[in-house]
Amino acid sequence: MSPSKTSDDELNAIQNIDKIIHEPARLLLMAHLFVVESADYLFLQRQTGLTWGNISSHLRKLENAGYVAVEKEFIDKKPHTTLKLTEEGRRAFQKYRKNMKQVFEDLPE
Amino acid sequence: MNQKINMKKIERKAYTTYHQDGVIDIAVAVVVILFGIIMLGDMPWLGGIGGVAGILAVSLYAGFKKVVTVPRLGYVKFPQQRAQRMTTIAVALGTLSALMGLVAFLQTTSQGTPDWLMLLIDNYMLTIGTAMAGLFLLGGYAFKTNRIYAYALLTFVMFTIGYFLSFPLYYYLFALGTIILAIGIVLMIRFVQKYPKATETADA
Numbered sequence: 001m002s003p004s005k006t007s008d009d010e011l012n013a014i015q016n017i018d019k020i021i022h023e024p025a026r027l028l029l030m031a032h033l034f035v036v037e038s039a040d041y042l043f044l045q046r047q048t049g050l051t052w053g054n055i056s057s058h059l060r061k062l063e064n065a066g067y068v069a070v071e072k073e074f075i076d077k078k079p080h081t082t083l084k085l086t087e088e089g090r091r092a093f094q095k096y097r098k099n100m101k102q103v104f105e106d107l108p109e
Numbered sequence: 110m111n112q113k114i115n116m117k118k119i120e121r122k123a124y125t126t127y128h129q130d131g132v133i134d135i136a137v138a139v140v141v142i143l144f145g146i147i148m149l150g151d152m153p154w155l156g157g158i159g160g161v162a163g164i165l166a167v168s169l170y171a172g173f174k175k176v177v178t179v180p181r182l183g184y185v186k187f188p189q190q191r192a193q194r195m196t197t198i199a200v201a202l203g204t205l206s207a208l209m210g211l212v213a214f215l216q217t218t219s220q221g222t223p224d225w226l227m228l229l230i231d232n233y234m235l236t237i238g239t240a241m242a243g244l245f246l247l248g249g250y251a252f253k254t255n256r257i258y259a260y261a262l263l264t265f266v267m268f269t270i271g272y273f274l275s276f277p278l279y280y281y282l283f284a285l286g287t288i289i290l291a292i293g294i295v296l297m298i299r300f301v302q303k304y305p306k307a308t309e310t311a312d313a
Contacts, residue, residue: 035120036185042307043183047123082184 013102020065021096025050026058030085030093033068038084059083067092124253127185130300132173133252134293136166137260138286145282177297181304198247234278238268260289 021030028048033039039047044055062068067089071082085093140162217223222230229236245261248254264285271281 031116031119032123035116035123035188037188038184038186040184043185045307046182046304047119047126080184082186 013099016095016099017103018092018096018099020061020067021092023058025054026062027096029055029058029062030067030089030096033083033085034090034093038071038082040080040082044083062089065089065092121253123185124187127178127182127187128252128254129296130173130178130182131293131296131298132170132178133248133254133257134289134296135173136169137248138290138293139169140166141282141289142286145279145286148277148279148282173297177301180306181301183307202247232272234268234272234281237278238265238271241268256292263288 021027025048028050029044032044032047041052041055044050045052048055050058059068059070063070066086069084069086071084073080073082143162143165217226242261242265245257245264249257249261267281267285271278
């Protein structure tokens with residue numbers, strides 16, 4: 001493989017990194033939602049240590065990107081919001097992992 | 110590779126935090142102690158109580174989770190694959206036990222008590238200890254919680270020692286139940302202190 005081809009591959013892998021997921025707080029939220037089926041704000045807050053405001057604003061961005069689905073339901077007559085990764089979100093997260101792995105594997109020492 | 114390890118850590122942390130509240134321990138301990146009381150009272154309706162104990166354990170677990178865990182740690186639903194695998198194992202074990210019971214019944218009525226059943230009955234401390242340890246191992250796997258594996262080991266060791274001593278069975282059930290209950294209560298106190306009830310909610 002020629003040096004220029006390797007550089008192109010590296011560049012492609014870096015350019016393909018999903019910027020929505022790449023932000024650390026959003027990456028943290030995506031990673032936590034990836035390992036569960038669904039969770040609420042409080043669980044995410046306890047697990048990630050992020051503030052309510054932070055979680056709220058980042059989840060809105062993930063929701064707008066179609067990566068997170070927000071479901072509102074009533075439990076014991078109280079409103080309750082649960083969050084889950086959409087199929088698109090799961091695919092995007094897997095792709096992000098693959099790209100990141102590729103970037104670091106292909107980078108020269 | 111590092112990413113894989115980190116995702117595993119995140120998943121494990123989610124599980125362990127959720128089960129670090131001592132609820133499983135308290136529910137299990139109550140059932141073990143209840144069986145001890147049944148043995149102490151030499152109650153003939155043992156079979157019926159077995160079902161009641163199961164319902165009691167599930168009710169206690171669900172009730173404590175709702176009152177103690179969810180308001181402090183939040184709501185989470187874990188993927189179903191492991192739960193489905195556990196259901197399959199439980200159904201297989203239940204079927205195997207029922208078949209063994211049926212074979213034992215048929216052999217006992219036609220030819221008298223078979224040798225293998227006599228062996229299990231004669232060594233009932235080892236039989237019960239192994240069965241309970243097996244259940245704890247399944248629980249440890251289902252809840253991804255190491256201390257439940259420790260309970261399996263403790264149960265096996267206690268009942269093996271009991272095999273060589275002449276104390277009645279309920280002594281060991283009370284001792285095991287009390288140890289697990291104490292651990293459960295300590296865990297719950299620590300959990301409540303570490304995670305106070307949330308004052309802010311996204312739904313307010």
